[in-house]
Amino acid sequence: MTSFETVEGQTPPPDSVHPRESSPQAPTSVSRLNETIRDFVQRWNSVWVEGEVTSWNVRGGHVFGRLKDAASDAAISFRLWSSTLQRLPEKIAVGDRVVACVKPDYFVKSGDFTFTVSSMRHTGLGDHLExxxxxxxxxxxxxxxxxxxxxxxxxxxxxxxxxxxxxxxxxxxxxxxxxxxxxxxxxxxxxxxxxxxxxxxxxxxxxxxxxxxxxxxxxxxxxxxxxxxxxxxxxxxxxxxxxxxxxxxxxxxxxxxxxxxxxxxxxxxxxxxxxxxxxxxxxDVAEQRALVQQLRSRARSRLTQRLGHDIAQLEQLRSRPVLRDPESLLTGRAQEVWTLQSRGRDIVRRRMDAAATATAELRAALRALSPGATLARGYAIAHVGEGVIVRDASQAPAGTDVVVTVARGSFLARSDGELAADPGTAAAEAGGTSAEDRRMEP
The missing domain is CATH 3.40.50.10550 (Hypothetical protein af1403; domain 2)
Structure with missing residues (x-):
């Protein structure tokens, strides 16, 4: 049978409700009415129907959906058991056009009318989905x-x-x-x-x-x-x-x-x-308050950590000798300066003493070589004319003015002429040493 029509002349079930068996004084029960409808629907055969899947909800492994006619707004509800779902050759989704073999079913407890799918295959996209x-x-x-x-x-x-x-x-x-x-x-x-x-x-x-x-x-x-x-x-x-x-x-x-x-x-x-x-x-105000509290806690912790770190660094710097006792550096440097000053003073003194000794030696040598030393021993230098030193008695004839220079100053003399030579003079001229010279020698 290819439709939902019942066989003509078929006798309804004995518990079915007949309109003449109910009245306002003797109404039938809802469960009996639903059972009658169920028994009537169960005599319908399965039918192949084509439509577009507009709803596909999986609950407990079973599918509950709706199938809509592509040419109108007509639709039916269907139910697909999990065992049947596992046998489907391909996955079905909302918007697919399908051909399904359905059999009507009526639930006595809820009074819902639906179709149970025993087979379904995909034929393309539905018009709406496309x-x-x-x-x-x-x-x-x-x-x-x-x-x-x-x-x-x-x-x-x-x-x-x-x-x-x-x-x-x-x-x-x-x-x-x-x-x-x-x-x-x-x-x-x-x-x-x-x-x-x-x-x-x-x-x-x-x-x-x-x-x-x-x-x-x-x-x-x-x-x-x-x-x-x-x-x-x-x-x-x-x-x-x-x-x-x-x-x-x-x-x-x-x-x-x-x-x-x-x-x-x-x-x-x-x-x-x-x-x-x-x-x-x-x-969420609670979440925001918690977040603000968390941020404040983090900021406080971070600030405390930073302050502790800085305080520790300051303590470390203060514990260094140069900051703990700043005068110690100056004391050490002062001692070093005093030592260097003493060394410098000693060096300068030694050098001055050495220079004084050298100067004295040079002075003594200069004095020994100076004509003044000779003059200090009693010798004199005679000058005539324009400062010509008299080396020969003939240079100062009688009547010649002679300037005589001694150790301390000079004086003017007049020559009386050349004197006669004596033995001492002759010896001196010969390169000998007079008795006076020998007395003056050290």
């Missing part, structure tokens, strides 16, 4: 994903702009976690649709309003989790270009950890969840 990949390549080529163009998030924003759904869990998470970290944080929140046709225009309008507010330092676009189909608005090209053109830094906090719309790549900062966005945008 369009997203083309847009991703285009924006990357234009440089909108370049980290160099992303603006830094301010350390402590004065006002945080928040774009999110009205009365949403994302808004509560951002406010609660931000206020826990920094109680004085202020928000300016603009509510916008976070899915559907109104999502993109309302988000762009809210972004434009917050970007024009000079008090807003950072803008957070937040939304709770959802299947990729509901997050398509945050991969819209119009919204992405508006975020890239904004002057205020934008933080993307869309979905859960595994959700990754294109807004995450264009925004200045990606947060995995709205809670994570609050932690990244607002600093």
């Amino acid at each position: 369009r997203l990949e083309r847009l991703r390549s285009q924006l990357r080529a234009e440089g909108l994903f370049d980290p160099a163009r992303k603006r830094p998030i301010p350390f402590l924003p004065h006002v945080v702009g928040l774009i999110t759904g009205e009365r949403s869990d994302a808004e509560k998470d951002v406010h609660r976690n931000a206020e826990l970290r920094w109680p004085q944080v202020r928000f300016r929140t603009i509510h916008a649709a976070v899915q559907g046709d109104r999502c993109v225009p309302e988000t762009i309008a809210a972004l434009s309003a917050l970007d024009a507010d000079p008090e807003v330092d950072v803008i957070v676009i937040a939304r709770g989790g959802g299947d990729p189909q509901t997050l398509l608005g945050f991969s819209d090209e119009r919204l992405l270009r508006a975020v890239a053109a904004a002057a205020t830094p934008v933080v993307s906090a869309i979905g859960h950890e595994n959700d990754h719309p294109l807004l995450d790549d264009v925004a200045d900062l990606r947060a995995s969840t709205p809670t994570d966005a609050a932690k990244k945008v607002v600093p």
